[in-house]
Amino acid sequence: MSGTRTAGRGIKDIDPDHLARLNAGEVEAATLTDCLAVDFTVLMRNILPDIGADALAEMERGAATGISKRMSLAARLICGKLGCAALDRLGRHPSDTARGWACFMIGAVDDMPLGERLAAIRPYADDRHFGVREWSWLAIRPHLAAHLESAIATLTEWTADPSERIRRFASEAIRPRGVWCAHIGALKAQPQLALSILEPLRADPSGYVQDSVSNWLNDAGKDRPDWVQALCARWSIESPSPATARLCKRALRSINPDR
Template identity: 60%
Template sequence: MSKGVADIAPARLALLNGGAVASATLTEGLAIDFSMLLAAAVPTIGEDRLALMRAQAGAGITRRMALAAQLLLDTRVDLAPLQAHASDTVRGWVCFAIAARPDLDLPQQLAAMRPLADDGHFGVREWAWLALRPRLAASLDEAIALLAPWTAEPSERLRRFACEALRPRGVWCAHIARLKQQPQLALPLLQPLRADPAVYVQDSVANWLNDAAKSQPEWVRDLCGQWLADGSNAATQRICKRARRSLA
């Protein structure tokens, strides 16, 4: 495995930039030249748009993901083939394109994002919730109601999305002020997952509560106490232990 960008073999980097393979690590994903990948994935994109992409080469990756998605929308590229592209980064661009489409309401965006939230690649799953999070946060009550049924999905990836997308603090994203102050609003998402058998989901629930504990520690203590008193199992015990890791 590569330890840093400089450690990536030139032949491997060429495959990543050409969209022939998916990234195996976050480091590989960060090393990709977006303008080269965009030219390979969408040969008709045009030099002017590639120049815009090159001009943002030093920007943060989330900003570059959003720009690539907007260029796809501006060019009216068919997103369907890109959603099945070998490159996880290209599929990530589709996530941001779905989130940026003005013609879709939130239920339609969630429906379109669903297969990407259930993608086999870890990176695409992260881009799915990161891309849609601002829209979800802007319509928080509706978002919680729409995501609540996802907590019962057979796929642990979709169950995790329902929780991860609305973490109060999150990673690489803006905080959600209402959930920092009123974490109880998310109980329709958290309560059904309190004993989830998947570690992937358990970690998300625990991290959600750890976020909340930084603003509302007593609420997290009380909720974990209730869960543990209601006939807890190993999953609930693990969630609560991790959820309270930052509490004195």
Template identity: 65%
Template sequence: MRKAKPAGRKVTDIPADRLAQLNTGAAARTLTECLAVDFAALMGHVLPTIGSDALTGMRQAAATGISRRMPLAARLIADHLGPSGLDDLGTHASDTVRGWCCFMIGLPGATDLADRLDAIRPFADDPHFGVREWAWMALRPHIAAELERAVALLADWTGAPSPNLRRFASEATRPRGVWCSHIGALRHRPELGLAILEPLRTDRSSYVRDSVGNWLNDASKDRPDWVRELCARWTAENPTPDTLNLCRRALRSLHPDQ
């Protein structure tokens, strides 16, 4: 998630009554609120029958990063509810709970990648910024494990009516990304992602184009000449303000003063 924190605000600044709302299922309004949720408290409220062992495990993980706690919560819930968990929780008001569903879809197992992508689609198009980020993070290990197939599948998403889905295709395959492991193959061979990048370079949504620019900025840290050449071609082929802004974002690490 890259929605900016409110300036100077910390998790400890959130009023007690607002924390109580978050821990009983209210949707977070900011990244700071997302980070403030007490997973054990929320899980106990949403799933009162999950058992003390699961809640103890969640409490013991409270000091770990949120990107570690999300898959842990998903595993504990999947162990308790089984496949019905997605049906039970997938439309819950809490963005954190819906995020847990994303990681349930991403749990290790023999599920085919295409089936995982079909299952994640409503979460990738969720109205909440946080759920949309959890959606791609949850499937990223599987995307990296079957990269060429994933790119081929996600290339179809670039024509989706929703900009959220189009952005998912770009964000899920960023070579470096945010709060996630790098995809080594794309760091060294970013051209593998062109089937996704080319259709999105003139996307009508700045939300999508900014993701493409960030994708290329990632790539510029390992393949700067490739990114320069690609941006030069795109600018020559389509010299619009949108293309210029996308390429400026793509090249910002190489030209930080611009």
């Protein structure tokens, strides 16, 4: 989960009282370890008591799968049993996992136009919690990849948003490779398709945004190193700022590992 805070401890080291509060939906996860420790079945039973035994049993059967698959499963079960009416309940919930389920519910809705889907996910892209912000782009990334031209056009507008979280989403959501997600083949082959997003962010003052853009270019460099080198060289001339210098150094870390 890109951009998350981690801790030097395992799930078994989490305080039992804290874990119980996580599973009750009373507190947010403080670290990635906390996120991974949440028992989805217990949390679902506690915050959605009307979900039904069948859904809880299916959630329990999926307990051993990866967290992204469990997020998708939870969203599918909630949509199937409670419908979209549950979205508002989860979107306002104090549990970051519950708000993450809401993200995946937005991703699971059939036949939603991309513009409406992006509008629906936008509050979660600007969520206070690092985990929810990651789930927001992961949940709708397949739709962005399927409608790439429209996605780039809309996300280009997001690069001017006052919120660094929204600006970061514009870049992070369509990284060519990304983390915990399928690659976007079109952007691996033609990274220049996303220049309308990358260019406005080349000197962004936020380190959060700089890291995302540099990671985007590091992804692109795995397939198009010459393109990334040329872009960074041009940016360094046209935008000789500390922000751009930091971004380009990180972008070239795999191409020039000794620099």
